[in-house]
Amino acid sequence: MKRLILAAIVIFLLGNKLMKAQTVISNQNYETLLKTRGEVYFRFSASVIQNPTLFQSLSSFLSVDRVDKEYVYAYANSKGFLRFLKLNIKYQLLKAPSMLLSPETLKAVPLKATESWDFYPGYNQYVSIMNKFQASYPQLCKVVDIGKTVDGRELLFAHIESNKYSTLIKPQFMYTATMHGDETTGYVLMLHLIDYLLSNYGTIPQVTNLVDSIDIWINPLANPDGTYAAGDTSVHGATRFNANSVDLNRNYPDPQAGQHPDGNSWQPETQAFMNFAKTHHFVMSCNIHGGNEVANYPWDTWSFLTADDAWWQYVCRQYADSAQAYS
Secondary structure, eight states: OOOOOOSOEEEEEEOOTTOOSOOEEOGGGHHHHHHHHSOEEEEEEGGGGGSHHHHHHHHHHSEEEEEOSSEEEEEEOHHHHHHHHTTTOOEEEEOOGGGSSOHHHHBOOOGGGOSSOOSOOOHHHHHHHHHHHHHHOTTTEEEEEEEEOTTSOEEEEEEEOOSSSOGGGSOEEEEEEOSSTTOOHHHHHHHHHHHHHHHTTTTSHHHHHHHHHOEEEEESOSOHHHHTTTOTTBOTTOOSSOTTSOOGGGOSOBTTTBSOTTSSOOOHHHHHHHHHHHTSOEEEEEEEEESSSEEEOSOSSOSSOOTTHHHHHHHHHHHHHHHHHHO
16 A cells, blocks of 8 residues: 655644633533534643643543643543543533634625625635636636545645646645634635735746745645534534544544544545545645644654754744734
8 A cells, every 4th residue: 555654744723713712601511512513612620731641641532622721621522522521520611612703793795795805704605716716817726626525515625836837846735724623714814825826926926936836735624514514604613523523633644653543434534635645745734723823843743853853943933923923
């Protein structure tokens, strides 16, 4: 079997518009939430970090969202939460971040109603926006459907390149965002990036050089079933996990933990991205998440540093400092 090795993957985390003040709800609601949403969002004391063995164990079956001085914030599906309950750790259920704003606030608006895209498009609007990129810039952009989600939604890439140089000599770069369905900032940001590259080609020298010199692939929405868990017209009620309540961020092979580190079979989304990557030679990729404004770079699996660690620290510091300054 062909082995796939990506040279490096950097994860950029952005401030999330859906993250507001936490709302505590009754712990007795967990069964209802797991049944209706397939996941729960909760917090527990950060004192568990003082026991590294325990915290590492928790991280293996919970999807830790963030940690502050007081609490660990996490998501869990049914299997993970029932396992957590057996540890008798005190916790508080929280209203999911995607449900803190009103449905009307997050409801998609007609595309012609705004030129700024300062809103979350509905799923069908998203597909239309992607197809419009190709229609408006046929010499620079092609939209590629790499597969379907659990619920049959499309996993779309905008493939951006000019024909100035041969594709064979260009390095391939991949952006992908919103693997966690409720981390929606990267979703809209990548739509803006596609538009920026296409609309400024031939006008801004830096953009022209990028498009001429790099074979660029951008996937704005890696988990549309999670983002549109409550319906195609709004991101209200978006879930972190996919339609099978699986954390796609944990669903890939790990060089140390093996082919299925999360104990789940590969999801349709995972298989689509793995098959796509096998047919390309990406020298680098970037996975956009939501949360703190930081950059996470290799390696996560091992503690030793990469040979180009100084370069990683330099570019990630530029990114993180810029994100924090502009926010």
